Amino acid sequence: MRPVRRGGGRRGTRSGAVRAHHRQRHDARRGSARGGGGVPGRGTRFAAARRDFRRGRRHEGGTGGGERRRAAHGGFAGGGRPDRAGAGCVAGERLPGRGRADVRVPARRSARRVEPVVGGEPGDGVVGGAVVIGLFAIDAEQRKLAVELSAMLGRDTVVADGAVHQAVHRMWTKMGAAVLLMPTGAAVRTIAPMLVQDESSPAVVCVTEGFVVVLAGGSSGGANALADRVAEVLGLTMVQSSGSDNTGDTVLEQLVDRLDATVDGDLAECAAAMLDGEPIRLLNPMGFELPPMPDNVGQTNGARWTIVIDDRLGQPVPDGGEMLRIVPRTLVVGLGASKGVSGDEVTSVLSMLEWDFGLDLRAVRAFASIDLKAREEGVLQALEDWNFWHGQGSVGEDPPTLLTYPAEILSTVDVPNPSPVVERETGTASVAEAAALFAAGEMAEGRTVELVVPKAKSENVTVAAARIKPQ
Structure with missing residues (x-):
């Protein structure tokens, strides 16, 4: 990005x-949010939200003992111990389970096969000229869907095993794209610490509740094409997020950049709530020009999140809710x-x-x-x-x-x-x-x-x- x-x-x-x-x-x-005002010298203005959302540290894993075998079959050369080569499997390999029977990846169904995304450079999440796509499922039901999706997308896909958060961190720098089968908010929180401001981050899409949502990568990173492909083979509806297209930014990130603003509050959590479709209350008393906002953002009363855009103090924190102050x-x-x-x-x-x-x-x-x-x-x-x-x-x-x-x-x-x-x-x-x-x-x-x-x-x-x- x-x-x-x-x-x-x-x-x-x-x-x-x-x-x-x-x-x-x-x-x-x-x-940290100060609500109705502040005292000089007391506010600790450390910007964990945005830094984590856009400039997070990458987590790199070691090279597992099964790397050459998996790479030779077009699979993911993932990290980890040789006896725990669970980063992914290819057709015919056994997926190790935790407390359940192993799941065998079904043979590819050529009639519904979708050609892999082509692009990238050798060593940059690419095997044999095609982008490696990581599939991550939050539970057993979604894992079955991930295995089915892997069979449909082709040989350059990997169904990750184990906890999603650790698996995404382990595979982040070694794949060209990621498909997260989980609620959008959970997906945002999973990838937020690893998003960086260069083009090395993978394209990211989320499969949730009948939709395929673009989270990062946009048109330049290939996420739009991947989301369209996933939606087609699963019979779902693609949602191209205007906030993530081209730059990987959410709508809130674009808003902060447009206003040259500082942020007081949890930007990542508020962005996740917005992407999840939660009602968001927006207060803009000075009338700043805003980018197009989702339909769930407006003058909604009783919303859990309130966004205030102002260069003045005095807006109280809503009772029983969260507030994000954007200070142009x-x-x-x-x-x-x-x-x-x-x-x-x-x-x-x-x-x-x-x-x-x-x-x-x-x-x-x-x-x-x-x-x-x-x-x-x-x-x-x-x-x-x-x-x-x-x-x-x-x-x-x-x-x-x-x-x-x-x-x-x-x-x-x-x-x-x-x-x-x-x-x-x-x-x-x-x-x-x-x-x-x-x-x-x-x-x-x-x-x-x-x-x-x-x-x-x-x-x-x-x-x-x-x-x-x-x-």
Whole structure:
């Protein structure tokens, strides 16, 4: 799968921009749900949901003693101990059972045979030029269906033995496609830790309740073709998930990427519930543009899951339910400070954005100031601390940047609270408000910008915030 890039607005850093040095880059963009608000320094924003959903670690197994024998017959060269070569079997081999009689794979029925999917490179889940397809069943009944499906699809299929979760992990890097015979939610939870952002992950489809659902791989990974084939031979209905087509992302992943957002809550669990057809309540009070959503997502009352899209705090966690907060990065914070200001004072004033104005600090896309403050130690220290607690810093991304502008540019921005004193000292009547508005305008890409926090100040620090409004 290929990575989906974020919105380009925040990449528009001027050549003279200064990035605040942060002491630690977080390894994720998500955090634990805080419900109605948060306290600076207390939220642990570790993004297990999305990282697990898209960048999970692969689990590789050893090479079993029966590898050469199985590969010679077109089977899966799976891992495991020589005495437990249960990764898969081919026609005529015996499937080892646990506490039940062994099951023998029936002979292939040529009249209903479907030609194997062709493609891939040698060693990449391919045997004899055809993609190896792993079949995984959650119970004995589904296993019988998997054996039947294997006979119909052809020689390059493998019916895995043992617990599904371990079998999928063991075979993940050695197969080109996977068919999971189980409920969609269970299938999503099984594959979520192993999905990565490259094209080496197998195509994945799920057979459940009369449907064949594409989970990952889409048209580019061959999952759509595989799902159509499975649906045809089993007489089921194919469901091509718009969220998984091409990129392997769910609808929620696409939504997060489109909004350049952070996530507070269990993204994988909510995505599984959505794919399972559970009613999902969606609250979008600011009117952000959304991708097409499934029919089970809307203004449903009494749903177990509620999704809130907002850059402000204050939405309570529903009673007896789960909440997923999606926080679009819409805010640009302007800063002004006296020479020699302490980092603690800057941090204290920044906290007013949350405490006094109800903004979610994870919605900050960038900081902005006058170029005179590009090397102000107290400002840089405060932003370093801020990025440690609230910054993004997931893999491949930078935390919010400090953008600086000369007085000649800032003096051209209309602001509600100009200051003659500031103008005499810096050459512009506004620093915080003007910097926030100008930087937000550069990132807006034609969208409207509004000042949501007029300048607030302490003895030595001023702060203001501008919002890039939804389209």
